[in-house]
Amino acid sequence: MSHYFPPGSTLGVLGSGQLGRMFAIEARRLGYGVHVFSPEENSPTAQVADREFVASYDDLEAIEEFARSVSVITFEFENVPAASTDVAQKFALVDPCVDILSLSQNRNREKTSLAKMGIPVPQFMPVQNRDDLFQAVEKLGRPSVLKTATMGYDGKGQTRIEVDTDLEQTWREYEGQESILEEFVEFELEISVVGARSRQGDFTACGPILNEHRNHILDLSVLPAGIPENISQQAIEITRTVMTECNVVGVLCIEYFLTKDGRLLVNELAPRPHNSGHLTIDACETCQFEQQVRAIAGLSLGRFHHYQPAAMINLLGDEWELGEPDWQELSRQFPDVKVHLYGKQEPRPGRKMGHLTCLAETGTEAASRVRKARELLTARYR
Ligand SMILES: Nc1ncnc2c1ncn2[C@@H]1O[C@H](COP(=O)(O)OP(=O)(O)O)[C@@H](O)[C@H]1O
Ligand SMILES: [Mg+2]
Known part of the structure; x- marks a missing residue:
């Protein structure tokens, strides 16, 4: 140790x-x-x-x-x-240990382990074959969501089973790989907590962060999430429990659904820094990446404490579709907006190319400002 x-x-x-x-x-x-x-x-x-x-x-x-x-x-x-x-x-x-990695690599293992720890997850059933799928849909109803158990990201490898979805046809797309059927959660909103845990076992967390997705890809994150304090505490405590039980050293993010009736359900976890935590770079005393460095190096963690409410918006390859985004105009009209670009040469649609972050008096204000900033990037083409 x-x-x-x-x-x-x-x-x-x-x-x-x-x-x-x-x-x-x-x-x-x-x-x-x-x-x-x-x-x-x-x-x-x-x-x-x-x-x-x-x-x-x-x-x-x-x-x-x-x-x-x-x-x-x-x-x-x-x-x-x-x-x-x-x-x-x-x-x-x-670090983090191989156990948490193995758990997060497979949605069935992940949900089963979380449920064993007493952590609320959406109802789910493993799907290994055609009969499993029919039985699972019978039990969990429609709509429900079929996902590949491994390798999914940014909504890839997911199908919503609707009232009129042809299960035989859907099965043909999933045949040959382990999958999972989940109840469709009527969520009010989605939040995440970014946790950090040191080699000495200290824990600290950022969030909850409010997340909005577009085409199943994270679009906008806002800190603070503006949700009731007791739910925030519950989300942080679940994150602490998972990191402690699994002895994670480093950073781990948990994505949650908050249901319309006020229940918190774990959607998935990522044993690493997370897209929703990118705003910590500009908004927090210690960002998620510095926490990762400090944890694995055996240093003590820093505080996540945020200086001001903040919002982050993703820049996908789509932003380049009509031409190079107008960085010059952005720098002129939004001098406070922080631009992060990832050095990717090819701006394919849906590919994460960078993000923008800004701080403001309120999360709502910050969100509206990063939205406007992103719109400006392509304004001259429209
Ligand atoms: N069971 C579900 N009920 C409702 N929406 C869901 C469900 N599962 C996923 N989604 C939606 O799809 C998004 C991506 O799914 P997720 O399981 O997080 O996969 P990924 O690994 O692609 O991020 C979620 O953030 C949520 O908006
Ligand atoms: Mg996700």
Whole structure:
């Protein structure tokens, strides 16, 4: 438990997207070296890291070489095969632990484990074959949501089962992979809590953060969420319980549904910094990426304390569809809005390219301001 890696040590990150990039930026600010491992070349993380290992996640020799080159390994991408994390663990410390990774890799395992801890989740049934699907729909009713148990993100691998959905046809799309059917939750709103836990077992949390999705992809996040205090406390306590029970060192985010009748249900968890926590970079005394660095390095956590209410809005590839966004006009009309870009070359629709954050007197005001700022980026094309 006494693992402490002072500045000057090298931290490893598995996965090389924007989460790894923002982690690496904080790590370097604190004087750490960063090595990144992923199958992608010139990735958002590699652009700011000291060294890039390009290999498949199941290339065990490459994983060994990577692990030997760092003191501690963390993740920005949780779908790393167990065989690879097993090898990594022989040569470096791995945080968060492999148990929470395995749990978050499979929606059935995740929901079953949460339910065992006494944490409320939507009703669900594992779907392994055609009969399971028909029985599950019979039990959970329509609408309900069918999801692949593994590898889903940004709403990919999900189908809403409506009154008129042809189950035979839906089954053909899901056949051959483990899936899960969930009750359709009539939520009032969606929130998340970003938790951080140190090697010494200290816990701190940011949130709840209010989240709005567009086409199943996070669009807007607002802090504070503006929900009753008792529900906020409950969401934070659930996050603490999960992190403590699973002995997570690092950052973990839980996405919740708040139902119309005031119940809090866990939708999913991510054992890493989360898109909804990006506003912590500009709004908080310590951001989620610095917390991740501090936790895995064996330092004490900082405070998440936010200076002012804040809002974050995502910039997807769609914003580039008509041409380069008008950064110059944005900088002129919204000098206070913070622009974060992830260094991705190809702006495909739905691809997360960057985000904007702004602080204001209230969350509502901040939300309205980032919306306007994003609109301005493409205004000259409209
Ligand atoms: N059971 C459900 N009931 C209602 N809406 C859901 C349900 N599951 C997912 N959604 C909606 O789809 C979004 C994405 O689903 P989620 O399970 O979080 O997958 P992903 O891994 O793609 O983020 C959620 O944030 C929510 O808006
Ligand atoms: Mg989600």
